[in-house]
Amino acid sequence: MSSDSESDIGLSKRQGKKNRKSAASPDTLALSSQHSKPGQSSASEYDSDEALSKVKSKISKRKNSPTVQSQSKKRVKKEQSNDDSKPLSKRKPKITRENSGKLDNKKEVKKEEGENDAEDEDDGVYKWWEEQNDDDSIKWDTLQHNGVIFPPPYEPLPSHVKLYYDGKPVDLPPAAEEVAGFFAALVETDHGKNPVFQKNFFNDFLSVLNENGGCNVKINSFEKCDFSKMLSYFEIKKEEKKALTSAEKKKIKAEKEEFEEPYKTCLLNGRKEQVGNFRVEPPGLFRGRGAHPRTGKLKRRVAPEDIILNLGKEAPVPPAPEGHKWGEVRHDNTVSWLAMWRENVLNNVKYVRFAANSSLKGMSDFKKFEKARELKNHIERIREDYRKLLKDNLMLNRQIATATYLIDIFALRAGGEKSDDEADTVGCCSLRYEHISLSPPNTVIFDFLGKDSIRFYQEVQVDAQVFKNLRLFKKAPKQPGDDLFDRLDPSILNKYFQNYMPGLTAKVFRTYNASKTMQDQLDLIENVGTASEKVVRFNAANRTVAILCNHQRTVSKGHEASMQKITDKVKEMLWQKIRLKKIMLQLEPSLKKKKAKYFEELEDITKEDELTIHQLIIERETEKWNKKFKRDNEKRAEIGEAPLPASELKENLKKVSDLQKLYKAEYKANKPEVPANASVEKLEAQVEKLEQRIINTELQMKDKEDNSQVALSTSKINYIDPRLSVVFCKKYDVPIEKIFTKTLREKFNWAIESIDENWRF
DNA sequence: ACCCACACTTAGAAGGCGTGCA
DNA sequence: TGCACGCCTTCTAAGTGTGGGT
Numbered sequence A: 001m002s003s004d005s006e007s008d009i010g011l012s013k014r015q016g017k018k019n020r021k022s023a024a025s026p027d028t029l030a031l032s033s034q035h036s037k038p039g040q041s042s043a044s045e046y047d048s049d050e051a052l053s054k055v056k057s058k059i060s061k062r063k064n065s066p067t068v069q070s071q072s073k074k075r076v077k078k079e080q081s082n083d084d085s086k087p088l089s090k091r092k093p094k095i096t097r098e099n100s101g102k103l104d105n106k107k108e109v110k111k112e113e114g115e116n117d118a119e120d121e122d123d124g125v126y127k128w129w130e131e132q133n134d135d136d137s138i139k140w141d142t143l144q145h146n147g148v149i150f151p152p153p154y155e156p157l158p159s160h161v162k163l164y165y166d167g168k169p170v171d172l173p174p175a176a177e178e179v180a181g182f183f184a185a186l187v188e189t190d191h192g193k194n195p196v197f198q199k200n201f202f203n204d205f206l207s208v209l210n211e212n213g214g215c216n217v218k219i220n221s222f223e224k225c226d227f228s229k230m231l232s233y234f235e236i237k238k239e240e241k242k243a244l245t246s247a248e249k250k251k252i253k254a255e256k257e258e259f260e261e262p263y264k265t266c267l268l269n270g271r272k273e274q275v276g277n278f279r280v281e282p283p284g285l286f287r288g289r290g291a292h293p294r295t296g297k298l299k300r301r302v303a304p305e306d307i308i309l310n311l312g313k314e315a316p317v318p319p320a321p322e323g324h325k326w327g328e329v330r331h332d333n334t335v336s337w338l339a340m341w342r343e344n345v346l347n348n349v350k351y352v353r354f355a356a357n358s359s360l361k362g363m364s365d366f367k368k369f370e371k372a373r374e375l376k377n378h379i380e381r382i383r384e385d386y387r388k389l390l391k392d393n394l395m396l397n398r399q400i401a402t403a404t405y406l407i408d409i410f411a412l413r414a415g416g417e418k419s420d421d422e423a424d425t426v427g428c429c430s431l432r433y434e435h436i437s438l439s440p441p442n443t444v445i446f447d448f449l450g451k452d453s454i455r456f457y458q459e460v461q462v463d464a465q466v467f468k469n470l471r472l473f474k475k476a477p478k479q480p481g482d483d484l485f486d487r488l489d490p491s492i493l494n495k496y497f498q499n500y501m502p503g504l505t506a507k508v509f510r511t512y513n514a515s516k517t518m519q520d521q522l523d524l525i526e527n528v529g530t531a532s533e534k535v536v537r538f539n540a541a542n543r544t545v546a547i548l549c550n551h552q553r554t555v556s557k558g559h560e561a562s563m564q565k566i567t568d569k570v571k572e573m574l575w576q577k578i579r580l581k582k583i584m585l586q587l588e589p590s591l592k593k594k595k596a597k598y599f600e601e602l603e604d605i606t607k608e609d610e611l612t613i614h615q616l617i618i619e620r621e622t623e624k625w626n627k628k629f630k631r632d633n634e635k636r637a638e639i640g641e642a643p644l645p646a647s648e649l650k651e652n653l654k655k656v657s658d659l660q661k662l663y664k665a666e667y668k669a670n671k672p673e674v675p676a677n678a679s680v681e682k683l684e685a686q687v688e689k690l691e692q693r694i695i696n697t698e699l700q701m702k703d704k705e706d707n708s709q710v711a712l713s714t715s716k717i718n719y720i721d722p723r724l725s726v727v728f729c730k731k732y733d734v735p736i737e738k739i740f741t742k743t744l745r746e747k748f749n750w751a752i753e754s755i756d757e758n759w760r761f
Numbered sequence B: 001a002c003c004c005a006c007a008c009t010t011a012g013a014a015g016g017c018g019t020g021c022a
Numbered sequence C: 001t002g003c004a005c006g007c008c009t010t011c012t013a014a015g016t017g018t019g020g021g022t
Helices: A038-048 A050-063 A066-083 A103-113 A117-124 A174-184 A195-211 A228-243 A246-264 A359-389 A395-410 A464-473 A490-498 A506-523 A531-548 A559-587 A600-604 A607-638 A646-669 A680-708 A713-718 A722-732 A742-747 A749-754
Strands: A163-165 A168-170 A265-268 A271-274 A308-310 A328-330 A337-342 A349-353 A436-439 A443-449 A455-461
Touching: A163 A174, A163 A228, A174 A195, A174 A228, A246 A265, A271 A359, A359 A395, A359 A506, A359 A742, A359 A749, A395 A464, A395 A490, A395 A506, A436 A464, A443 A464, A490 A506, A506 A531, A506 A722, A531 A680, A531 A713, A531 A722, A559 A600, A559 A607, A559 A680, A607 A646, A713 A742, A722 A749, A742 A749
Parallel strands: A308 A328
Antiparallel strands: A163 A168, A265 A271, A308 A337, A337 A349, A436 A443, A443 A455
């Protein structure tokens, strides 16, 4: 069939790898290239390289640009200062107040600080980015914190709220009632309707029920359980909470704040830092993403005995809750977590960590982006090499080259092995036969579920040799279920990457390509227009990156409806516009010939459309007046005034029906009525205005549609070097607040504070 | 060489909250 | 001025990558 009878593609299934379908014969190692025609590759290599050479040429262009020169100068400077760098711990005894202090003092400190964020900065803030710190194996010298917050104990439901089984109320022991309640809250959601979720929940519910002495009814069928009473009780509770006065709400919030205050921060090397997730995860039903085999299982309540605390030897150990002990207290300064426990559903470890704005997180974020920037210096060679390696005789090498190509060009993730009790999702190395389809000469269709079971669907053109290789990797006896890259796993790939650059791994390519793309996109933006217009363009650039990384979100519930609304609005405006033009022609029929173009669109609205629009307007107006009448009267009733007479409403509705009559007449006559004081000039101005509004609305609509499935935040938070955004704001005079939310500004403070406008990724 | 435990980053959903508009 | 809507934060699941033990 193919000219690629490039011989033996042995299938070596790594041991321990998830057993999918067939395991074909053990492999022969070499790939004899004798059949591969030399001319073949060169002939077809052409279009393939387009994407790449584009990238390359941009890189080489940049090399000669002045910015790069200034950059390299900077680097020299940095290196010099490197020389006198001392270990982080010895430098900067810049520890202010409450240094060795007890955390308990914090309340007063907090009061002093008041609302002012900046105040904190002028003496206390630690500008770690102004220092050198190459060694990150030691995370801290001293670490003090107050432990974790446990969720409140379960409060049984009032006795009239029950689970019903087969129509009968059930007296559940509180522990089982709690689990039933978890499900009740979800019955109407996708989770609650998912059979796997239901089954897993039900099994665990029954175990808890048995563990706690059972109940008055023999429960053995999920279908006979009626959770509706519980659900409506929860809904009532929610309503009640919402209905509280704002003063009450404020008070509750303040109390919560005060209680949480000690847990929100900790002392790292004597400096105050935020803690991220200081709350222990409450019990609940595991909400796995995609087709997760364990979704719906009970995630059990975590006891203090399950928790391992990590803090400095010198730090006081926070007391465990009354009558309890901590599982363990550890003093490991090679890690940056404050507490951990093991969760029962997947036996995964959960950590309590520093917040994103902490120095430790900031430093590693900074290093991540510097590493990605370092890849700039190696990417050309890497690309040259994998280009050659695509034709290598050794199967392993071909797979390495092909995988690298996919990771580099399509920003695939590494794709580690997964076990049977997780959702079946894949990345590059774990792609299987069925995940790509090949369509000659060089089109590849990817269709698979990636991280979080997000679908990756792309039809792309690839390098001719890549196409050949993929066909080779799919060659019989391989079949659906088999690994495409049967010789590969992320660690092999990463080892290969290390040859180019220490610390280079598959994920660095994603960061690099994302930030590089952002830089290129930002370079295209002209410095014109208002700040908000520039933000729109920034977001468009951001979107390019998000699409590259396949960051999606589920379309919101109301999306379609709200799109329809805008479409209708546009149509109505169009109709208005055309109507105005028609009036114009009645005033001055000769215009039609004089400005033929201008009147071309007169036929753009069908009679049918016209009718619908008429109806829509009439309905809207009627409703508007009815509503207003009702509301006004309600208000009057409240202040004890007599209701407005029905005649008032009638009068207004009369106006509407007059309008309706007018429209009817227009529809019949097939031409609008000319208003008394109309003039061509006035009408032209009105048309102009409408035209502008239509353009704006359509733009807004497009933006909305484009954004409906794309999540910009993930790339903004994790992939786009924040210095790019900061430089953009400085150079284009856009307030940083328009790009970064408060949280993001805190997280990226290092970028905001340290960058001048000539910085480039 | 492989496996697994561990530590850390990256991810979308859910829910809260502020705001702009009829 | 109420409320729908979209933005932001919180939550926790789901990845990647390292390193130690066998």
